[in-house]
Amino acid sequence: MLRMFKEDVEVVFDQDPAARSYVEVILTYSGLHAIWAHRIAHAFFKRRLFFMARVISQVSRFFTGIEIHPGAKIGKRFFIDHGMGVVIGETCEIGDNVTVFQGVTLGGTGKEKGKRHPTIQDHALIATGAKVLGSITVGAYSKIGAGSVVLHNVPDHSTVVGIPGKVVIQNGARIKHNLNHCDLPDPVADRFKDLEAEIIKLRGEIQHLKKGSLEYDDKVVQYANEAKRNV
Known part of the structure; x- marks a missing residue:
């Protein structure tokens, strides 16, 4: 002892x-x-x-x-x-x-x-x-x-x-x-950083899709106006 x-x-x-x-x-x-x-x-x-x-x-x-x-x-x-x-x-x-x-x-x-x-x-x-x-x-x-x-x-x-x-x-x-x-490493913070990077990437893709959709809508409006004039 x-x-x-x-x-x-x-x-x-x-x-x-x-x-x-x-x-x-x-x-x-x-x-x-x-x-x-x-x-x-x-x-x-x-x-x-x-x-x-x-x-x-x-x-x-x-x-x-x-x-x-x-x-x-x-x-x-x-x-x-x-x-x-x-x-x-x-x-x-x-x-x-x-x-x-x-x-x-x-x-x-x-x-x-x-x-x-x-x-x-x-x-x-x-x-x-x-x-x-x-x-x-x-x-x-x-x-x-x-x-x-x-x-x-x-x-x-x-x-x-x-x-x-x-x-x-x-x-x-x-x-x-x-x-x-x-x-010491922080796996929770690392996971948040990965999710943040994924969100930024998804936002970019959404903006790209929105831009493409607007261009498509403009063409539809143009074709519709031409059709009206032809009528």
């Missing part, structure tokens, strides 16, 4: 460039406090001391703004950055070296029993405000873009963005865990 606590501190320095000293990290990082409280609560939960486990998790939630159910299984070097609003469900399983940001929800989709929360594999990153819902798996080294809603399995080495989440990068170069979430 002490070794794991030490690793939890070290990962802060690896992931957060704002971390300056051990004293600062240990005393002021709410994400670290929430993880430590969860590890203690989970130990009680495994011993079927459910009430004590829930008390610890709720006290941690009050002070940190991060809600982690004591039944969730969390691996080594888990990092929560600016964790306000993070919610992690009871049957969630999180691997090693996983990073999540504020507002992330790892939740269920209803009142189903059994495994109803996501499995997050090693080295995954879930960006600000993302929602990963249901008994699905986010593959190793995958990245979930900010604000995405993920409802289906995500393959390894993939990037998912959008609502609902869509895989935009898969089996490419290894995705580094950086903070440049604004550089």
Whole structure:
């Protein structure tokens, strides 16, 4: 347990460039406090001391703004950055070296029993405000873009963005865990651009057809006037 606590501190320095000293990290990082409280609560939960486990998790939630159910299984070097609003469900399983940001929800989709929360594999990153819902798996080294809603399995080495989440990068170069979430692809915006280009094209064709129709109408009027004169 002490070794794991030490690793939890070290990962802060690896992931957060704002971390300056051990004293600062240990005393002021709410994400670290929430993880430590969860590890203690989970130990009680495994011993079927459910009430004590829930008390610890709720006290941690009050002070940190991060809600982690004591039944969730969390691996080594888990990092929560600016964790306000993070919610992690009871049957969630999180691997090693996983990073999540504020507002992330790892939740269920209803009142189903059994495994109803996501499995997050090693080295995954879930960006600000993302929602990963249901008994699905986010593959190793995958990245979930900010604000995405993920409802289906995500393959390894993939990037998912959008609502609902869509895989935009898969089996490419290894995705580094950086903070440049604004550089992620936007399939919705790309689709709008395609539709806008299609609308411009259709407008041009309509104008062309209208011009041809007017020329045809002018000829009909000319033939009609000539016919009247002949009569």
